[in-house]
Amino acid sequence: MRVFHGFEALPHFTHPAVTVGSYDGVHSGHLKLLRTVTAAARGQGGESIVFTFEPHPRITLGKADGLRLLTTLDEKICLLERLGIDNLVIIPFDRAFSRLAPDEFVRDCLVGHTGAETLVVGFNHRFGHDKQGSYDYLDSHGFGLRVIEVSECDVDAEKVSSTVIRQLVGEGKMARAARLLAHPYLVIGRALRNRIRVEDPLKLLPPPGEYDAHINGKPTRLTVDAAQELITRDILPEGRVVITF
Incomplete structure (x- = not known):
């Protein structure tokens, strides 16, 4: 493209x-x-x-x-x-x-x-x-x-809109959000050891909690903290990472 x-x-x-x-x-x-x-x-x-x-x-x-x-x-x-x-x-x-x-x-x-x-x-x-x-x-x-x-x-008889999906992500309902998106919810960030920072302050992240996710295609358990940082159990190479929920 x-x-x-x-x-x-x-x-x-x-x-x-x-x-x-x-x-x-x-x-x-x-x-x-x-x-x-x-x-x-x-x-x-x-x-x-x-x-x-x-x-x-x-x-x-x-x-x-x-x-x-x-x-x-x-x-x-x-x-x-x-x-x-x-x-x-x-x-x-x-x-x-x-x-x-x-x-x-x-x-x-x-x-x-x-x-x-x-x-x-x-x-x-x-x-x-x-x-x-x-x-x-x-x-x-x-x-x-x-x-x-x-x-x-x-x-599933539900009208699809960005507004509806924002609400679902904001409530941590990632499986339902992915269903309406027709693809997993995507987050691109930068990794430093076991922390991932999303640089755009307007990017919507799920609320604090633990989530099943993939990082660069590898399944993992991911924590979103109160500061909206993403924390993983694995040490990651520094640089760009692609996360899907």
């Missing part, structure tokens, strides 16, 4: 199919969108592109009180790459970007910078200043795009 930061120096894309979103958690609802964009790209002999934002839009818009992230940018890149996405464009979400009207975003960013031919959106997707854009807006304005709307996702 190729990763691009911003719109500068983007290459020419072949028959691109694009989807846009924060994709916090890359959960089972997101998977429907991502598989649809991948299939659409392959169906037209083209490339899949995911647009995502850094930082999370709520931070820029001053609505970050209580926000905890299911995935840091590093974790999001890891998960999207596993899914076979061809290209990831990370958009710096600043105040200027947040003020773009829907037509500016589609015309200048999607079509202008990538040559998008297909756009895949969720049933409740909103975009542009004050969330004025929607599937109906895209459908009525055209923009020369084929627009595909993806329906809501349920797991």
